[in-house]
Amino acid sequence: MNPQNGTVVVIEDDPHIADLVDLYLRRDGFRVLLARDGDQGLNLIKESDPWIVILDVGLPGKLDGFDVCREIRAKGIIPVLFLTARDDEVDRILGLELGADDYLVKPFSPRELVARVRAILRRTRETPVVHEIVSVGDLEVDLRRREARRGGEVVALTTREFDLLAFLAANLGLALSRQQLLDGVWGADWYGDERTVDVHVAQLRKKLGESLPLATVWGVGYRLG
Numbered sequence: 001m002n003p004q005n006g007t008v009v010v011i012e013d014d015p016h017i018a019d020l021v022d023l024y025l026r027r028d029g030f031r032v033l034l035a036r037d038g039d040q041g042l043n044l045i046k047e048s049d050p051w052i053v054i055l056d057v058g059l060p061g062k063l064d065g066f067d068v069c070r071e072i073r074a075k076g077i078i079p080v081l082f083l084t085a086r087d088d089e090v091d092r093i094l095g096l097e098l099g100a101d102d103y104l105v106k107p108f109s110p111r112e113l114v115a116r117v118r119a120i121l122r123r124t125r126e127t128p129v130v131h132e133i134v135s136v137g138d139l140e141v142d143l144r145r146r147e148a149r150r151g152g153e154v155v156a157l158t159t160r161e162f163d164l165l166a167f168l169a170a171n172l173g174l175a176l177s178r179q180q181l182l183d184g185v186w187g188a189d190w191y192g193d194e195r196t197v198d199v200h201v202a203q204l205r206k207k208l209g210e211s212l213p214l215a216t217v218w219g220v221g222y223r224l225g
């Protein structure tokens with residue numbers, strides 16, 4: 001991990017939980033900014049360009065955690081770790097609409113939270129970079145800025161969608177199996193199955209346009225370029 005730790009925005013209205021998260025993250029070297037509702041949180045995100053957002057589902061005011069996550073997604077790529085009081089919200093949290101990077105169900109151990117934050121940041125900020133920008137036709141995958149552009153226009157992707165695109169771009173022209181993609185993007189300990197890859201590829205095609213040079217290689221998997 002970089003010696004220079006980044007900023008974490010924590011959006012949580014329960015002061016006890018917020019203080020605990022604040023304490024443990026600061027102890028681990030992060031700069032922590034706390035918000036008690038969605039509006040305040042979105043302002044902090046805009047001002048501080050955080051590395052990750054920790055987001056409670058149930059928030060006071062007009063925006064709940066799901067609304068806040070959609071706003072974050074609409075504006076760019078920042079990883080989101082959800083806090084939830086309910087097991088039955090997990091499918092929605094990890095689903096395509098919100099595409100959160102991880103979640104914890106309350107009550108959780110603050111040490112576990114720090115470990116999860118570290119794991120997300122390892123995945124999203126320490127991808128080995130071969131070329132800074134990979135170009136295929138009018139698609140540019142900017143690995144340093146973590147941006148995908150089509151015809152010069154930035155396309156909003158979830159962190160996982162970008163990671164998948166970046167992994168394909170780092171292996172330009174090579175057919176990769178679904179298992180290779182799962183291991184490379186989701187990590188060996190991911191519990192999902194290979195359809196996860198298909199669903200995310202479909203999302204990339206939808207967002208980046210059907211003419212995207214992302215080919216299905218029958219009997220193998222996928223290839224970019």
Ligand code: CA
Binds near residue numbers: 012057059
């Ligand atoms: Ca709450």
